[in-house]
Amino acid sequence: MTEHTTVVVIGAGVAGLTLGNLLLRSGIGCVVLEKHSREYVGRRQRAGTIDSRGVRMFREWGLEEVFANDALPDVEAGFFLDGEELSIDFAGDESVFCPQQVLVRNLTDVFLRAGGDLRFEADDITSPAATAIAGSAGRPSPTASSPGTPANTATPG
Numbered sequence: 001m002t003e004h005t006t007v008v009v010i011g012a013g014v015a016g017l018t019l020g021n022l023l024l025r026s027g028i029g030c031v032v033l034e035k036h037s038r039e040y041v042g043r044r045q046r047a048g049t050i051d052s053r054g055v056r057m058f059r060e061w062g063l064e065e066v067f068a069n070d071a072l073p074d075v076e077a078g079f080f081l082d083g084e085e086l087s088i089d090f091a092g093d094e095s096v097f098c099p100q101q102v103l104v105r106n107l108t109d110v111f112l113r114a115g116g117d118l119r120f121e122a123d124d125i126t127s128p129a130a131t132a133i134a135g136s137a138g139r140p141s142p143t144a145s146s147p148g149t150p151a152n153t154a155t156p157g
Helices: 014-025 038-043 052-060 100-113 126-134
Strands: 002-004 007-010 030-033 078-081 084-087 117-119 143-145
Touching: 007 014, 014 030, 014 100, 038 100, 100 117
Parallel strands: 007 030, 030 117
Antiparallel strands: 002 143, 078 084
C-alpha cells in the first residue's frame, strides 16, 4: 500500500517525537515510524535530565506541558571523588529532572491528541522509506510506503 505524506520521521524517541510535534503544529503532514512496540518505547530508560537550554526550547515551541507536571522539582545531586562529595549548585538553573520514558510518553500523548500519525512495530522502515524520501531525483518525495498495519497505528492514551 502506498500513502502520501510530506515528511517521514524515523524513530519515536525524544528527537523524533519533538520533530513530529513541531511539524504537526506548523501544518506539515508527517508520519512517525518506530520499529519497537509502544510498551517497549514507553519503558526504555535513557537520559534523565533536560538542561536549561532544552527547557527554554520546549517552552518556546509551546511544548512545556511535556515536562511541566512530571519533572522532579527538588533533586539534589553531586559527584563523588575519592569518597568526597562535590556538590552541584542548581540555583537559578532551569534544568529539570524528568525521566526520558516520561518525556517520551508525554510527547507521544501530545502528538496523538493533536491528530498525529504514529506507527509502532514498523520493522521494515529502512529500505522503502529511504527510497521514498530520497525520490528519483534525490529530492524529498511526499510518497512513502507504509510498512505498518492499522493494528500498529497508535491511538491516544
